[in-house]
Amino acid sequence: PVTRFEAEAGTMSGGGTIDTNHAGYSGTGFVNGANAVGSHVEWKVDAAGGPVRVSFGYANGSTASRPVDLSVNGTVVATGVLFPGTGAWTNWSTVTQALTLTAGTNTIRLTATSADGPANLDYLDVVTG
Ligand code: GCU
16 A cells, blocks of 8 residues: 655745646645755654655656665665756656655655755555565
8 A cells, every 4th residue: 555645735944945837746735845955854754663664756867876875764775865966857756765664753854964955745655565
């Protein structure tokens, strides 16, 4: 099963905006995070607990990959996860990682580690089974 959490329903650090100017996104918009180191986007995810895959929908119309650290419940579980260029801001792709969630509410956060900030983020899919 796949449960989708839209980025526009999450939270972000200062300077980020919910935008609709690049077509092809899921839901009602996407998060355009601030172009800065430390800029983050965060989701609250209810889980049964155990291993899952998380798939981030995103677009990166620049030519440089946008790295982020991935944290779960405040602990960084993957550093420098790359969100490669997708060719245009209207080209949407996914980056997938394996994670272990705890039973109950989990906080999943992507934090930019480059001055470009995060890619434009559309959603987080949590895939079980
Ligand atoms: C452009 C684009 C934005 C994007 C930004 C960026 O301004 O329109 O959607 O977020 O570049 O480089 O992050």
